[in-house]
Amino acid sequence: MRLLTKTTLYFLLAMIPLLVVGGYFLYKQYSTQINERADKELVYEEVQWIQYLEAATANGSNFLLQSPDLLIHPAQEEPTPYPTITNTNGLKARSNEEIPYRQLAHIVDINGVPYQIVIRKSQEQKLALVSNITYIMLLVFGGLFIATLLFNWMISNRLWRPFRASLQKVRNLELQKMEAVRFEETNTKEFNELNGALNTMVQKIQHDYLNMKEFTENAAHEMQTPLAIAQSKLELLLQDSQLNDTQVGSIAQATEALSRLSKLNQSLLLLAKIENNQFVATETINLTNVTQKYLRLFDEIIKDKQLQVHIQAEEDFTARLHPFLADSLVSNLLGNAIKYNEEGGKINIQVSRSSFCISNTSQQPALDAQHLFQRFQTPNKGTTHSTGLGLAIVKRIVDTSQLKITYQYAESMHRFCISQA
Amino acid sequence: MIDLSLPFRETGGIFTTMKLLIIEDEPALRESIQTYLEQQGFVCEAVADFKAGLQKVQQYDYDCVVVDINLPYGSGLDIVKELKAIEAKAGIIIISARASLEDKLTGLELGSDDYLTKPFHLSELSARIQAIIRRRNFGGSKTISFQEIRLEPDAQRVSIDSKPVDLTEKEYRLLEYFIANQRRVLTKAAIATHVWGDEYEQVSNYDFIYTHIKNLRKKLIDAGSEDYIKTVHGVGYRFTDH
Numbered sequence: 001m002r003l004l005t006k007t008t009l010y011f012l013l014a015m016i017p018l019l020v021v022g023g024y025f026l027y028k029q030y031s032t033q034i035n036e037r038a039d040k041e042l043v044y045e046e047v048q049w050i051q052y053l054e055a056a057t058a059n060g061s062n063f064l065l066q067s068p069d070l071l072i073h074p075a076q077e078e079p080t081p082y083p084t085i086t087n088t089n090g091l092k093a094r095s096n097e098e099i100p101y102r103q104l105a106h107i108v109d110i111n112g113v114p115y116q117i118v119i120r121k122s123q124e125q126k127l128a129l130v131s132n133i134t135y136i137m138l139l140v141f142g143g144l145f146i147a148t149l150l151f152n153w154m155i156s157n158r159l160w161r162p163f164r165a166s167l168q169k170v171r172n173l174e175l176q177k178m179e180a181v182r183f184e185e186t187n188t189k190e191f192n193e194l195n196g197a198l199n200t201m202v203q204k205i206q207h208d209y210l211n212m213k214e215f216t217e218n219a220a221h222e223m224q225t226p227l228a229i230a231q232s233k234l235e236l237l238l239q240d241s242q243l244n245d246t247q248v249g250s251i252a253q254a255t256e257a258l259s260r261l262s263k264l265n266q267s268l269l270l271l272a273k274i275e276n277n278q279f280v281a282t283e284t285i286n287l288t289n290v291t292q293k294y295l296r297l298f299d300e301i302i303k304d305k306q307l308q309v310h311i312q313a314e315e316d317f318t319a320r321l322h323p324f325l326a327d328s329l330v331s332n333l334l335g336n337a338i339k340y341n342e343e344g345g346k347i348n349i350q351v352s353r354s355s356f357c358i359s360n361t362s363q364q365p366a367l368d369a370q371h372l373f374q375r376f377q378t379p380n381k382g383t384t385h386s387t388g389l390g391l392a393i394v395k396r397i398v399d400t401s402q403l404k405i406t407y408q409y410a411e412s413m414h415r416f417c418i419s420q421a
Numbered sequence: 422m423i424d425l426s427l428p429f430r431e432t433g434g435i436f437t438t439m440k441l442l443i444i445e446d447e448p449a450l451r452e453s454i455q456t457y458l459e460q461q462g463f464v465c466e467a468v469a470d471f472k473a474g475l476q477k478v479q480q481y482d483y484d485c486v487v488v489d490i491n492l493p494y495g496s497g498l499d500i501v502k503e504l505k506a507i508e509a510k511a512g513i514i515i516i517s518a519r520a521s522l523e524d525k526l527t528g529l530e531l532g533s534d535d536y537l538t539k540p541f542h543l544s545e546l547s548a549r550i551q552a553i554i555r556r557r558n559f560g561g562s563k564t565i566s567f568q569e570i571r572l573e574p575d576a577q578r579v580s581i582d583s584k585p586v587d588l589t590e591k592e593y594r595l596l597e598y599f600i601a602n603q604r605r606v607l608t609k610a611a612i613a614t615h616v617w618g619d620e621y622e623q624v625s626n627y628d629f630i631y632t633h634i635k636n637l638r639k640k641l642i643d644a645g646s647e648d649y650i651k652t653v654h655g656v657g658y659r660f661t662d663h
Contacts, residue, residue, distance in 0.1 A: 224518035225447055228540035232453030235543045238606045238656065239460065245654055252608060252656040259610055262540050266520060273521075297620050300591075304629035324522060331620055339626070 004152045004160075012145060023137045030129050035102060038121050039085050042104040045119050046083060053110045063115070068093050075116035079109040083117075090120065099124045162186035166195055175275075178206040213276055220269035227262045231255060260387070267389035270328070271375075274396045279322035281401060287356045287418070288313045290330040291349060297331075298338055306344045313351035317418070325397045332390040333358050333416055340364055340414070348413070359415035366409035373405070439554060442481075443467040444474035444488040444497060445516065450539075454487065457543040458550070461602070471495030478504055478511070484557075485512040485550050490519060490528070498531055505532040512553035516541065542611040548601040567600045568662055570646055586644040591616055592637045599650070599660035608657040634658060 049072065057063050065072040083106035092099045103120040166183050173181060181202050183195035234255045238248065273279065288311075295302070295309060302309060321329070337347045337360035345361035371377045373395035376388035394416075398405045404421040407414070441463045445451040448469065455465045466483075468474050470493040478486060478500060486504060488497040501513055513533040517524060520538040528536045534553045537546060555563065555574060565572040571580050577593050579586045588596065594616045599607070609627035621627075638650045651659045 221518045224520075224539045225450070228518070229447060229449040229453070231540040232450055232457070232543050235608075235611075236453055236456055238608070239457075248606075248653060249655045255608055256610070258540070269520070278521075294620070297618065300617065300629045300633075301621070301626065304632065335620075 002156070004156050008148050008152055011148065012141075015141065015144060019137045019141055023133050027130060027133050030133070031126060034123060034126060034129070035087075038102040038123060039104075042085060042102065042119050042121060043083065046104060046106060046117055049117060049119070050108055050110065053108075053115060057111050057113065060111075062113075069120050069122075071116070071118040073116055075107050075114050077107050077114060077116070079107045079114045082106075087123075088120065092122070092124070100126055159188070162188060162191045163194070166191070166198060170198065173202070175205070175209050177277075178202055178209065213272065216272040217269065220265050220272070223265050224262070227258060227265070231258050231262070234258065264387045264389065267387050267393060271389065271393055271396055274325065274393070274400055277400065279325050281320040281322055281325075283320070283323065284318050285321045285323060285326040286316045286318050287326065287330060288316055288351050290326050291334065291351075294327075294331050294334045298334060301338055302347075305338065305341060307338065307341055307347055308345075309347045309349070311349045311351075313349070315351065315353040317351050317353065317356040319401060319403055319418075319420075321397070321401050325401065329394055329397045329418075332394050336360075336390060337414075346413070355417050355419040357415055357417040359413040361412060362414055364414065367407065367414065369407045372407055438462065438464045439484040440464045440482070441466070441550065442474070442477055442483045442486045442511075444469075444471075444477075444486065444492065444500060446470060446489060446492050453543060454546065457605075458547060460605070461547050463550075469493070471497070471500065474500050475503060478509060479507065482509070483511040484554050485514065487514045487516060487546070487550070488533075490515060490517040490524070498528065501528065501531045501533050510557065512550070512557045514546070514549060514553065516546070542608070542614065544598070544602040544605060544607050544611050545615055548598050548615060551601045565597065565600055567603060567649070567660075568647070570596070570600070570641070570649075572597060572600065581641065581644040581646045584644060586640055588637065588640060591633055592640065595633060595637055596641075599658070602660070604659065604661045604663075606653050606657060606659045610657075612657060 049070075053063060053072065062074060063072060064074070083104045085102065085104050088101050088103045089098050090101045091097065100123045101120040102123050103118065106117045107114050108117060109115075162184070169181060169183060183198045183202075186192055186195065234251050237243075238251050238255075243251070291311070295311075319326070334347075337358050340362045341347065341360050342363050347361075348357075348359045350357045350359075368377075373391050375392040377391075395405060397403075398418060398421075402421050403418055406417045406419075408417070409415070439462075441458060443451055443454050443458075443465060445454065445467070446469050451467045451469065455467045458465050466477065466481075468477055472494050474488065474492065474497075475495070477483075486500070486509075488500050490497040497515060497517075501515065504511060504513060512535075514535045514537060515528040515533045516537045516539060517528075518539045525536045534557075535549050537549065551565075552574070555565070563573065563575060565574065569582050571583075572578070572593075574597065577590070579588050579593065579596065595612065598612065598615050609630050613621050613627045613630055616630075616633075634650060638648065641650075642648055647662070649660050649662055651661055653659055
């Protein structure tokens with residue numbers, strides 16, 4: 001629920017008892033006024049009747065008068081000094097409806113005879129008053145409701161504009177593009193506080209991120225030099241004719257391990273660079289062409305493993321990519337399809353306008369699609385000389401190029417498909 | 422007899438040894454490069470910083486300068502600029518830990534002939550130095566020879582005792598690499614990287630080299646050459662005449 005809807009709702013809920021109380025007081029006020037007026041009329045009428053009675057009974061005759069609203073008759077009781085005025089209910093004339101009456105009762109002494117005078121006045125308008133007030137209150141409530149909705153809509157549009165702008169910025173925040181992000185000053189104190197905090201946060205994140213980035217790159221670079229030293233020393237050592245086969249073998253293994261380390265280092269550096277968006281997509285690349293290039297490059301090993309490569313590409317799959325990333329993408333996927341293939345296995349490449357798929361046979365069972373693209377998730381660690389970064393690089397390239405990649409295992413083939421995201 | 426395969430320069434019928442300058446601040450790496458290249462018959466001078474390197478290139482002539490980019494007191498790129506400014510005839514190879522395309526392009530645009538990313542195989546450096554010198558050695562011999570084998574790099578032709586041998590492109594590159602690093606043990610990885618390129622690291626299995634070497638060896642022997650390709654068990658190969 002929107003914050004504004006919530007406040008409105010609370011506001012309206014609070015309005016209800018206020019309106020009820022207001023309504024009650026209004027009723028009370030009107031009711032008193034109506035009573036007072038009725039009372040005055042009653043008293044005035046009584047006075048008239050008394051005057052009339054005094055004249056009419058001066059000759060000693062008895063007087064009795066009865067109508068729905070008036071009752072005058074001689075009484076046994078003692079006369080009272082003041083009339084009592086009460087509220088009663090009674091039937092409405094010519095109908096069965098019960099309505100409120102204001103009634104005056106007085107026993108007066110008329111020429112020595114006590115007379116009871118009862119006059120009542122219909123207060124039917126009181127009923128109308130209640131319904132009128134309820135009606136007015138409902139009208140007020142409804143008006144308020146509509147007015148608040150309208151105001152809310154307007155306020156929401158205007159007042160919350162800076163908030164929504166900030167929110168949109170936070171949503172679109174990308175680590176690589178944080179430098180340009182700035183939360184503007186507004187004329188609302190709360191939003192200024194929020195934007196201020198966001199600015200500080202963004203600066204801190206960006207600072208940390210740049211540090212990390214710099215660290216990764218520097219670490220990778222710095223590692224290359226000692227690696228170069230160790231590798232060159234081993235290469236020189238290999239030239240020593242005094243060495244026996246075992247020693248030469250050990251040196252070869254050490255060289256191999258060093259080159260793996262170097263490859264790993266370069267892959268990490270590449271990943272960092274892709275993440276840093278250091279490769280800007282400059283052109284639209286046809287992946288079929290890139291694939292053909294790598295098939296030619298890998299021709300030797302394909303022949304050596306007696307792999308059957310089948311390409312089905314009636315249409316071209318194109319993507320906006322940096323050429324280097326396109327190479328990296330295809331060489332990693334194709335390289336894997338070759339590396340993990342079995343002797344005499346198959347590689348199928350299917351290209352359509354919407355997808356680019358490479359599938360291959362392998363001794364490997366189905367891979368865990370969940371962790372496949374994470375770093376260092378190498379199947380059969382130790383048996384292959386994989387850095388465990390190839391698919392992580394592929395994923396990263398795909399993610400930064402508005403593409404997506406899926407993995408399937410069907411009919412004993414591992415299948416990787418790239419399509420537009 | 423003068424072994425023409427060794428890095429000699431022919432000037433008016435007089436053979437002089439090729440002179441190299443190595444500018445690299447890491448002592449251990451500098452020594453390795455120097456040792457390896459000297460074993461290959463080059464005369465090597467090695468300095469450790471920008472100032473010394475600049476002085477050397479201003480005072481002496483070299484056939485090839487191997488220069489690192491990050492040096493104490495300055496950038497190797499400025500040495501490349503200086504070499505271009507004084508129109509030195511030396512070939513230039515940049516060796517750097519920076520592998521990015523931009524760095525390579527900057528280096529090459531400034532006039533360096535080649536760019537090698539650390540870590541590299543010493544045999545690769547040696548092969549590239551020789552290729553550069555051959556390309557730049559305008560007046561000199563454009564052929565490479567090793568005993569009875571003779572290579573014409575421009576035409577990629579090979580002959581044994583003047584009899585042509587038909588080699589595939591890969592076999593030619595193999596042979597050229599072997600001769601550039603004659604008598605040295607070459608690992609399969611170094612050979613594969615040189616002949617087939619870095620891409621083959623993706624598949625990280627160098628067994629396929631064996632077939633090519635077997636074919637090359639057979640073609641050379643069939644054409645009347647001695648068997649110079651020796652297998653170094655579990656490591657790689659050595660091209661040697663003794």
